[in-house]
Amino acid sequence: MPDRTHRVVHKVSRGTLSVALVLALAGMMFVANARLAQGTDERHPQNLADLATVEEARVARLQGEVVTLHSEVDQLTAKQARLTGLQIGSPGAGYDVAAGKVAVTGPGITVSLTDAPAEARNLPKVHPDDLVVHQQDLQAVINALWAGGAEAMSLMDQRVISTSAFQCIGNVLSLQGRRYSPPFVVRAVGDPKKLRAALAAAPAVQIYLQWVDAVGLGWKVTTAQDPLNLPAYEGLTELKFAQVPHGVEVLPGLSAATSGAGS
Template identity: 60%
Template sequence: MTRHPRRRRVTTGTVAVGIVLALAGVLFAANARLAQGQDSRAPQDLSDLAVAASDRLAKLTTQVDALRADVEQLTAAQVPASAAADDAQTSLVELASGRVAVAGPGLTVQLTDAPADSLRQAGVRPDDLVVHQQDLQVVINALWAGGAEAMSLQGQRVISTTAFRCVGNVLSLHGRLYSPPYVVRAIGDPKKLRAALYASPQIQVYLQYVDAVGLGWNVTASSTLTLPAYEGTTDLQYASVPAGIDVLKSTADLPTTRPTSTPSPTAASVPSATSEGSPSAQ
């Protein structure tokens, strides 16, 4: 039998074309099935994807703005009470630490050395005529005990870290030196402050020396006293507040230290400077 090569070539090309068409049909069918399984609104190109992402971002931004507005509204509703509490706490801390100037009714106590001619009296020593550290301490402690809310000494604010000492007849306070008269000012109920002063046994001893040798003593009530703010540092290096202690308690509730009681001198003779009964003994 005679073969026809040309016919074979035609048959082979036809088969190849058929295979290609079949594969194309399979691909189109698969794409159609995939398209049917997706949301018809989903974009199929980059441009549509960008538009869809932008729309979604706009919706989320709107939700965030709404939630932020709710948070701000709730926060604003809580601010008044919270701010008032913070302000009250800050004011108490500043008052207790002496960081702000204060004003109010109170007492002014002035102590002065006795005149030098008192030495002519029998039994009187030079040390008996001088106001000493002990005398100032009992005055300040009595005023605290009487409910003083703020105090100053020689025009400087007295705070929890204040320490003063006498060197001879000179007072050293906050790095400065002062000579008499010594002036203590305290803000509080004037009647209670005065009662606390004269109820102190140590002050009663001092008052006997006022009568005996002429030590200076003057107490004046004022409707308004103005005390300056403390200008130094309040940093503590070694002291800390014990656990369970409320640091915001009123200064009237703070514990005070009192010097030991001393016996009163007799009217007939004034004890010497080294005597245990002398108010000027340091």
């Protein structure tokens, strides 16, 4: 007859081993969770939308710090210049405006682009991409306005300069770490008649206007009744991967104007 005592001891040993294994795994999980949450009680985003919102807030905070630091650097530079007797001046108002270093106020126009209405989805032979404002549409408007003599420009609430870059993901605009939904508003300071004429003459804008008629994409051009107020540019202005070709004038006509003013 088999030894019953041996069977009981064997069962207890196996049960004890199982419990120990579960406790060990549980302990490892607690340690892992503690390490992940170490040093913070904040809730972490669980999806891309939440992550984008968190990062957008971080970018806004850092941009605010950058503006403050820029102001401090300017003040310290001016103070050092006074102490040493150095004369630090600007190359000229035209350069400051073109670089976005200063806010600009003046006459101009506002251009608004927005997605087609929801009922446009029922039109025959229409694809979803046909119903939204694309990156190239905004680029077409901005390039046309530059060609029309715009002195300064903004996209949404941010100043746009010659080196500004933005990206459209679906119908969401990403510009300097911030996200915007349509309608997308471009404001340009300059001669309203010349700016309107430049928009009408731009081939890429004409293509967009064909889709305005076909599917109802939003398009509105308004001459500002009051002077437009455009903020200064808050992004980086240093070029790392581009340079002006030899012999190309950066701001045509500015040199002659500067020479005339100095004579």
